[in-house]
Each structure stands twice: as C-alpha cells, then as structure tokens.
Amino acid sequence: MVAEKKRPEYQGGFEPIPDVVIFRPEIDGDWRHRNYENTLRQMLVAVEVRASERHLGRLTAHEVVNDIKKLDALRTEATNKRGSDVVPAVVVVDTAPEARERMTPEARGEVEAAAREHMVCFFYLSPSEELMTLPDAL
Numbered sequence: 001m002v003a004e005k006k007r008p009e010y011q012g013g014f015e016p017i018p019d020v021v022i023f024r025p026e027i028d029g030d031w032r033h034r035n036y037e038n039t040l041r042q043m044l045v046a047v048e049v050r051a052s053e054r055h056l057g058r059l060t061a062h063e064v065v066n067d068i069k070k071l072d073a074l075r076t077e078a079t080n081k082r083g084s085d086v087v088p089a090v091v092v093v094d095t096a097p098e099a100r101e102r103m104t105p106e107a108r109g110e111v112e113a114a115a116r117e118h119m120v121c122f123f124y125l126s127p128s129e130e131l132m133t134l135p136d137a138l
Helices: 033-041 061-083 103-119
Strands: 018-025 043-051 089-092 121-125 129-133
Touching: 033 043, 033 061, 033 103, 043 061, 061 089, 089 103, 103 121, 103 129
Parallel strands: 043 089, 089 121
Antiparallel strands: 018 043, 121 129
C-alpha cells in the first residue's frame, strides 16, 4: 500500500500536496495525479502558503512548523525515490491590521528555527516586518 511507504507521521489519510508548485519545462503540461512519479521528478519549487485570516486570532508556530515538516517529507520522497531536487518554501502573509492578531516574535523565531533545521525556505511578510530565511545548501 502506498501510505505504508511514507514516513510514519504522514501515513494514513494525509496527502502532502503543496499549495503551489512550479514545475520544470520538462513536465510538458502533464501533471496528472496518475502520473505521480513524473510529477514528483519535475517539481522545481513546492510552496505552502499561510495567511492571517482570523478575526482576533493569530497564526501559531505549530501550524507553520507542520507545513515545514510536510514539505521536508515531500522533498525526501521526491529526492530519494524520484531523483528530484525540489526546493521547499513556506510563505506566511501575516497582514492582519492589528499587531495583536499577527504571529508573535517568539512564534516567528520558532518557525525560523524549524525552517533552518529542516532546510526549508521561510518567507514572512507583515505590514511592519519582512523576514527571509534560506537554507545554507541553496
């Protein structure tokens, strides 16, 4: 079964499909789900996007770190099984108008540390701040 081949934390009903994928020209317009192997092989960039959409709420580090882990698992599968060199990235658009509804500095620090640990690009944008963390391997 396909789910049993995935890392244990991603077995079951979880499917690590990123929000945005940029493919190499070699994909030639063929990104059908049934052509999974070619789709993974031709991925150039895989992006998870998070936006501050909650009234009186904020994004948590836990949510974004889960996206980082998801992208790390996708990269591992694409690299080890398909020979791809996909670049994973998380983009946080934290545009809540009130600072108290945006990610805390502590949460951003936790996310940035996780991005470095898992070698995932991290981009953060808010009305008052921009942050970019790129893995050393890029």
